[in-house]
Amino acid sequence: xxxxxxxxxxxxxxxxxxxxxxxxxxxxxxxxxxxxxxxxxxxxxxxxxxxxxxxxxxxxxxxxxxxxxxxxx
Amino acid sequence: xxxxxxxxxxxxxxxxxxxxxxxxxxxxxxxxxxxxxxxxxxxxxxxxxxxxxxxxxxxxxxxxxxxxxxxxxxxxxxxxxxxxxxxxxxxxxxxxxxxxxxxxxxxxxxxxxxxxxxxxxxxxxxxxxxxxxxxxxxxxxxxxxxxxxxxxxxxxxxxxxxxxxxxxxxxxxxxxxxxxxxxxxxxxxxxxxxxxxxxxxxxxxxxxxxxxxxxxxxxxxxxxxxxxxxxxxxxxxxxxxxxxxxxxxxxxxxxxxxxxxxxxxxxxxxxxxxxxxxxxxxxxxxxxxxxxxxxxxxxxxxxxxxxxxxxxxxxxxxxxxxxxxxxxxxxxxxxxxxxxxxxxxxxxxx
Numbered sequence: 001x002x003x004x005x006x007x008x009x010x011x012x013x014x015x016x017x018x019x020x021x022x023x024x025x026x027x028x029x030x031x032x033x034x035x036x037x038x039x040x041x042x043x044x045x046x047x048x049x050x051x052x053x054x055x056x057x058x059x060x061x062x063x064x065x066x067x068x069x070x071x072x073x
Numbered sequence: 074x075x076x077x078x079x080x081x082x083x084x085x086x087x088x089x090x091x092x093x094x095x096x097x098x099x100x101x102x103x104x105x106x107x108x109x110x111x112x113x114x115x116x117x118x119x120x121x122x123x124x125x126x127x128x129x130x131x132x133x134x135x136x137x138x139x140x141x142x143x144x145x146x147x148x149x150x151x152x153x154x155x156x157x158x159x160x161x162x163x164x165x166x167x168x169x170x171x172x173x174x175x176x177x178x179x180x181x182x183x184x185x186x187x188x189x190x191x192x193x194x195x196x197x198x199x200x201x202x203x204x205x206x207x208x209x210x211x212x213x214x215x216x217x218x219x220x221x222x223x224x225x226x227x228x229x230x231x232x233x234x235x236x237x238x239x240x241x242x243x244x245x246x247x248x249x250x251x252x253x254x255x256x257x258x259x260x261x262x263x264x265x266x267x268x269x270x271x272x273x274x275x276x277x278x279x280x281x282x283x284x285x286x287x288x289x290x291x292x293x294x295x296x297x298x299x300x301x302x303x304x305x306x307x308x309x310x311x312x313x314x315x316x317x318x319x320x321x322x323x324x325x326x327x328x329x330x331x332x333x334x335x336x337x338x339x340x341x342x343x344x345x346x347x348x349x350x351x352x353x354x355x356x357x358x359x360x361x362x363x364x365x366x367x368x369x370x371x372x373x374x375x376x377x378x379x380x381x382x383x384x385x386x387x388x389x390x391x392x393x394x395x396x397x398x399x400x401x402x403x404x405x406x407x408x409x410x411x412x413x414x415x416x417x418x419x420x421x422x423x
Binding site: 014015018019021022025026029 | 402403405406407408409411412414415
């Protein structure tokens with residue numbers, strides 16, 4: 001991997017983390033509990049055309065959702 | 074010139090230098106920067122005195138501002154970019170803000186309907202014109218003071234601070250009486266110097282739009298009028314400039330955004346609606362503005378743009394506006410910033 005490619009990878013990781021943080025911030029702002037994420041996740045998967053496997057997407061969002069719920073006041 | 078002292082420089086030394094400069098006929102102004110003393114010098118600094126300052130042990134350096142005699146708003150006058158508090162919404166810094174509302178206040182119910190729509194979509198500040206600078210004298214001129222009242226009432230009802238354009242120095246008391254959180258000086262009045270001086274004196278947040286044919290130097294000089302007149306809460310707003318291109322209403326000059334970041338500490342907003350005049354182009358231009366470093370965008374929203382009394386073709390529908398806010402949040406996150414938190418609603422308001 002070239003240094004430029006490594007740099008791009010780090011930038012993508014940083015963006016993913018920033019977006020996860022921003023998702024948490026939004027949840028912390030809203031006063032009512034958001035609707036269940038299951039339907040939204042299935043909707044997301046139906047539109048998902050990338051190479052990341054569906055099982056992995058479910059797992060990933062499951063972890064994000066769980067941690068956001070734990071941190072949320 | 075901008076004289077930057079060492080952090081922790083003794084106050085008596087700063088005062089001594091200040092008096093020395095004033096005796097030399099310079100106008101000396103002090104930065105609001107709390108971390109170290111910074112002085113701005115207006116007038117001609119003699120070479121011998123410049124050398125004396127550069128050699129002074131309490132002085133870190135002496136810089137020329139990017140625009141001659143544009144001092145108080147120059148980047149070098151602050152350690153960090155400044156943040157302006159508009160009724161609890163902090164414009165500048167890490168957060169990105171979205172200002173939205175009707176072009177013109179068109180009546181009590183109409184402005185309240187738009188206020189509710191933009192509030193629920195995620196707007197931070199409600200905009201609305203009560204005094205309208207129209208090209209044609211027969212076009213709708215706005216409801217004047219009654220419009221200010223309706224705008225403020227709508228803002229209070231939904232818990233959003235409000236911004237509205239002031240066109241005449243004689244109207245300053247009306248803006249204060251109706252507690253308008255931010256006074257907008259429009260493109261056509263950017264160089265109305267008596268208006269700038271009158272608005273500066275009341276030290277309210279000011280949104281200073283760029284004139285339609287103004288250079289950055291002229292724009293920053295107008296901001297300097299506000300700052301030197303006592304206004305410590307100035308924000309700039311790029312809204313497109315007049316060019317040879319006729320396909321859009323104006324040409325959005327995003328080129329100057331990163332340059333402005335280097336030249337001034339003031340927060341920078343972008344109004345893509347007036348720049349292009351075409352509603353469907355606004356989402357892309359908003360994203361481009363945030364990507365180029367804007368601290369926020371100002372757009373127009375109407376429940377039925379076809380019946381709007383001004384600028385209907387550039388008004389977004391509430392759903393389109395909600396998508397714009399969502400895009401702004403995602404883009405802000407990717408850029409390492411974040412969408413400003415929603416303002417807290419006043420108790421009992423909805």
